[in-house]
Amino acid sequence: MAFDKTEVEKVAQLARLHVSDSEVEEVTVRITDILALIDQMQSVNTDAVLPLAHPLDLTQRLREDDVTETNRRDELQLLAPEVEGGLYLVPKVIE
Amino acid sequence: MIEKTVAQLSGSLNRGDISSVELTQAYLDRINRYNSTLNAFVTVCEETALTQAAQADAARADGRTSPLLGIPLAHKDIFCTSGIKTSCGSKMLHNFIAPYDATVVSRLSDAGAVMLGKTNMDEFAMGSSNETSYFGPVKNPWDTDRVPGGSSGGSAAAIAADLCAMATGTDTGGSIRQPAAFCGITGLKPSYGRISRWGMIAFASSLDQAGPICKSAEDAALMLNAMAGLDTKDSTCADVSVEDYTANLTNSVQGLRIGIPRQHFAEGLSPEVEQAVREALGVYEKLGAQLIDIDLPNNHLSVSAYYVVAPAEASANLSRFDGVRYGYRCDNPVDLEDMYKRSRSEGFGDEVKRRIMVGTYALSAGFYDAYYRKAQKIRRLIKQDFNAAFQQVDIIIGPTSPHTAFNLGAKTDPVAMYLEDIYTIAVNLAGLPGMSVPVGLANGLPIGMHLVASDFAESRLLNVAHQFQLNTDWHRLRATGFTEGR
Numbered sequence: 266m267a268f269d270k271t272e273v274e275k276v277a278q279l280a281r282l283h284v285s286d287s288e289v290e291e292v293t294v295r296i297t298d299i300l301a302l303i304d305q306m307q308s309v310n311t312d313a314v315l316p317l318a319h320p321l322d323l324t325q326r327l328r329e330d331d332v333t334e335t336n337r338r339d340e341l342q343l344l345a346p347e348v349e350g351g352l353y354l355v356p357k358v359i360e
Numbered sequence: 361m362i363e364k365t366v367a368q369l370s371g372s373l374n375r376g377d378i379s380s381v382e383l384t385q386a387y388l389d390r391i392n393r394y395n396s397t398l399n400a401f402v403t404v405c406e407e408t409a410l411t412q413a414a415q416a417d418a419a420r421a422d423g424r425t426s427p428l429l430g431i432p433l434a435h436k437d438i439f440c441t442s443g444i445k446t447s448c449g450s451k452m453l454h455n456f457i458a459p460y461d462a463t464v465v466s467r468l469s470d471a472g473a474v475m476l477g478k479t480n481m482d483e484f485a486m487g488s489s490n491e492t493s494y495f496g497p498v499k500n501p502w503d504t505d506r507v508p509g510g511s512s513g514g515s516a517a518a519i520a521a522d523l524c525a526m527a528t529g530t531d532t533g534g535s536i537r538q539p540a541a542f543c544g545i546t547g548l549k550p551s552y553g554r555i556s557r558w559g560m561i562a563f564a565s566s567l568d569q570a571g572p573i574c575k576s577a578e579d580a581a582l583m584l585n586a587m588a589g590l591d592t593k594d595s596t597c598a599d600v601s602v603e604d605y606t607a608n609l610t611n612s613v614q615g616l617r618i619g620i621p622r623q624h625f626a627e628g629l630s631p632e633v634e635q636a637v638r639e640a641l642g643v644y645e646k647l648g649a650q651l652i653d654i655d656l657p658n659n660h661l662s663v664s665a666y667y668v669v670a671p672a673e674a675s676a677n678l679s680r681f682d683g684v685r686y687g688y689r690c691d692n693p694v695d696l697e698d699m700y701k702r703s704r705s706e707g708f709g710d711e712v713k714r715r716i717m718v719g720t721y722a723l724s725a726g727f728y729d730a731y732y733r734k735a736q737k738i739r740r741l742i743k744q745d746f747n748a749a750f751q752q753v754d755i756i757i758g759p760t761s762p763h764t765a766f767n768l769g770a771k772t773d774p775v776a777m778y779l780e781d782i783y784t785i786a787v788n789l790a791g792l793p794g795m796s797v798p799v800g801l802a803n804g805l806p807i808g809m810h811l812v813a814s815d816f817a818e819s820r821l822l823n824v825a826h827q828f829q830l831n832t833d834w835h836r837l838r839a840t841g842f843t844e845g846r
Binding site for chain 1: 456457552566596599660664665667675686689695701702704708713717720730736739741774775778789
């Protein structure tokens with residue numbers, strides 16, 4: 266699978282990253298190399314193998330639906346770049 | 361005093377040879393003197409440390425005691441610490457102050473440990489040399505032109521230079537074991553789920569695991585006793601009972617079956633590392649263990665599968681950094697899209713962005729079967745290889761890294777860097793416990809031996825490592841220099 270500049274731009278858009286014109290060439294080369302490493306996986310036939318998503322055979326634990334957290338909104342919002350009246354501010358979305 | 365193990369320091373504190381305040385001050389003095397050379401700490405919390413030390417001394421005077429009470433500790437800067445900056449080695453979080461303690465932090469604090477500060481690391485734990493940190497690389501105390509390994513390079517260097525008595529690390533593909541090998545110290549990556557991940561900033565959630573970085577296997581057991589166990593705040597934390605990990609340390613290794621994977625002694629392994637590990641195996645043989653050649657036939661695919669699974673999980677985990685609720689936000693965004701993109705592009709370093717891109721690509725429409733599903737199938741094969749091996753042997757031993765610490769700036773090709781973890785990555789994919797202990801020097805640089813046990817067999821792992829350390833002195837060797845206050 267060829268990974269070219271168009272793919273870089275598409276993936277960067279999906280990942281909400283900006284790749285500048287000066288970077289795009291190097292990013293393409295580096296990711297192509299990484300994909301070549303990854304493609305070594307294709308050397309074995311795994312048709313009969315079940316995927317392993319997680320190292321532990323886990324069943325999700327359940328708990329009573331009790332309130333366990335207190336409201337720390339104001340404290341947590343101290344970490345935000347911009348807040349007003351308990352709301353997170355972002356650039357204008359709707360005209 | 362400061363070069364002593366946790367076990368020895370605990371004895372000194374109990375006897376009153378030294379107070380925790382004095383011990384803490386001794387480490388703080390060394391950090392002040394040597395951190396500008398090593399760059400091992402990104403935050404030093406002198407005031408907090410001395411307060412905690414005074415509390416430990418008061419508790420001891422009250423007749424209370426426990427193995428970690430009053431022992432100075434460093435936390436990798438991936439663990440959230442309430443009121444103290446947690447940067448994860450990134451510009452994205454360079455001014456982030458967590459509103460709570462990670463479970464690892466609160467458990468060690470409850471056990472009486474004194475927090476000296478936070479250690480440098482590869483950005484978001486993505487790296488094997490500590491060179492991707494936003495705060496600059498850590499230097500290896502054995503040779504400051506060389507890397508300490510990564511991603512827990514700050515913790516490993518701090519232990520090797522006696523800037524703290526014990527430290528925490530995290531290991532997603534080798535990030536505790538490889539720096540432990542490069543810095544000549546002891547590092548343990550427990551089984552997946554043995555220690556809570558709550559409050560530990562996520563990289564790859566099905567692989568990440570916290571563990572101790574310290575001066576001996578006995579110290580690793582003492583730290584694990586405090587760190588391990590069920591935590592309802594982490595739904596993947598295992599509900600498996602916690603043993604006293606010091607209980608079996610003194611067991612004999614007579615009759616122990618040690619598996620030697622042929623694939624870990626093949627092309628690419630430096631002759632000096634091979635010789636040192638084979639000599640260490642000779643020590644076990646003399647102690648009555650049996651060496652058995654085994655195969656891990658799919659080991660060569662572990663790096664490939666890992667570089668799908670880990671970036672895929674990272675791309676999802678790191679989507680939370682959007683410049684809205686916390687973390688870096690770019691200046692003057694023109695619209696929401698611009699704010700997301702520039703905050704992320706300016707806040708993340710190159711390696712983190714590469715992995716987000718690879719992960720996003722692997723999970724994108726049309727590629728799921730070829731990449732993510734394929735990698736999960738390889739993961740099954742790797743786990744089956746280990747299961748088959750543990751039918752035959754009790755423990756698996758090989759080299760931790762193909763060579764000793766390399767020069768800063770020597771590896772600019774990401775793929776070459778990824779292959780650094782060729783012996784350690786499979787262990788994370790399978791969720792097994794693994795450990796690195798020092799077994800020699802080559803040209804003045806430490807060599808690490810890698811031990812792997814079956815699921816939740818940390819007690820066996822620590823026993824086997826401790827028996828080696830009872831019969832050899834490699835773990836007591838220290839880098840020359842850094843002598844002030846030793």
